[in-house]
Amino acid sequence: MDRADIIAQKVEDFVRTVVIPYEQDPRRDHHGAPTDELVQEMREKARAAGVLTPHILGDGDHLTQRETATVLIKSGLSPLGPLAVNTMAPDEGNMYLLGKVGSDHLKDHFLTKLVDGSTRSAFFMTEPAEEDGAGSDPSMMKTTCHLDGNHWVINGRKAFITGAEGAGVGIVMAKATEGACMFLVDLPNPAIRIEHVPNTIDNSMPGGHATVIIDNLRVPADQMLGQAGEGFKYAQIRLSPARLSHCMRWLGCCIRAHEIASNYANRRSAFGKPLIEHEGVGFMLAENMIDLQQAELMINWCADVLDTGSLGTVESSMAKVAVSEALMRIADRCVQVMGGTGVTDKTIVEQVFREVRAFRIYDGPTEVHKWSLAKKIRRDWKAQQS
Template structure:
């Protein structure tokens, strides 16, 4: 029997063409986040769900613009750092929960910029992409639908939002749920199903045809606008604002999917690096039973395990980024990275809370927030179980092919 080739044994080499540039940008981002953004972590400008307000976001982005680190992975000429280079930068932006917002490397904008930069027409890029890259508008990606209505979630083929063409316009009707940042966004990317298949549209927001029904309280609180449930009723979109052609929606979603999964891993790795710094500092300063906490094996070993998990996350992200940089789709590899990294980060965040005891449960540091955010990360962009199921199906397909 032949072994199937999924590149799972490869470790990316230590060099890539834009490494020096990426390292320079990453160093500038880290300095900015540590010196300018971290002092804002207790800023009172939060909405009723404890998410940063747009006022705070715009102020932070102005600081980033002045420091030359706004959207640092995308260049003025439209060029983009490699995925491996992007990883170096986004990890540093994630050192604070506010860092990705300030530097304009946060979800869903980062994934939306990648998609529109790759697939958008010149008109779409000028009208919709440019203000996102410039940090002047936030964007939202409307795909997930209410589960209690039988809509699409991890299975996008269940999409019930419909669209049909009337003259030079498309008319869209449906419901969407958990739409990150919809409240306050200026650009919307909407997925709907036509007779030809799934379609993807760009629209300005707010729009009277898109009603925000509720913004439920969720365990995470790092993203402006929360995760809204919306109703779309008779939304009319000009034909030129369709991304690609009718029926291309799922294929275009795949362009966004793997890099977006990986950029989540990058940002939250940065957050866990910071949480581990805080927990390590606490363990070295706090005395108990006659010696520093770190000298107690039960504590010291947890921090040692954190170092191991952090390094494994670095390697997994770099490996998957190298696959994408080779021009491969990276679906399998990004599923593996998403599972491995999100589960490892959960272990790290949990240990940090445990090491700090009662102090790890308070708002005095970002450790408790990082724990909440990572718990949410294990669900969004595909729960761990869905990715494992997808990988198991691949194992079966490969076995059948190799034993035919």
């Protein structure tokens, strides 16, 4: 076994034996998400088991993307798994970005506490749709920043900021005359006020998806990531790996949902025989097997591209569409196979269905990715004609 397989096996054992029993733990916030108390309790056990932040090695090196896939798929076998072992979004993507391009000062001050799992982070980019702010099109960003002495002053409003409530680290994107900028900030900060946290279809993330107001936030100049105007460049470094790691984690959850639905279909009988022997049920589970395999192949293909050093923007768009749509089909079939039980909280199947439905939107809706790919087809065609 190579190192990724060894780490993945330890993570799977931990998730199946320690984390899964926590799925029935009542410690949830008023939006239904796990409380930070629950998260930290699981992380203490993960630390003791040697599986906390398993994708980052003891010397600070990051596993390859292909190796990360092997590990993160196993962490996703429970919706609580990524929280417990510190592989969840947005922290996993934020750790990757800081590890790649952060200064020693930023790594010491911000990255260390993310890697050790003592705090959570939030990525402040998306803005309210009603204000025509940045969403799937980040060029629409309205949050501004300007230099005042040795500090940058940031003003704006952000929306759907995952984990903002209760986070200890923030990455804030804003627009200066030079272009987009990215800043690291300590949280909480009185200049960043949570306006509200809406109820959403998914509830696996502590802190929900908040709308926040940024009012004259002053950030030391040395807490800018890179130089003014380089924000989108750094966002691109984070984009494809973070997009792909979503696919990894939710593939793990759908593997588990398929296990639960298959067990149900083999145990439950109707009309004189087990459900699995009814063609309508058996074929759905067979289709799940096919989609699960195809999803894993797409993830590994994209991971291999990223491991060459490519940004993998096109490949990660293709993988995100293919995997999110496949996982939606899988989750839907699992609910259908289990009938009434499938829409209850007796198992994680209904939660997986809700979470994967949201994933079809997060990190770019399917339609935006298809539009981007269609533009590439047009560009390539034009190039061939010249």
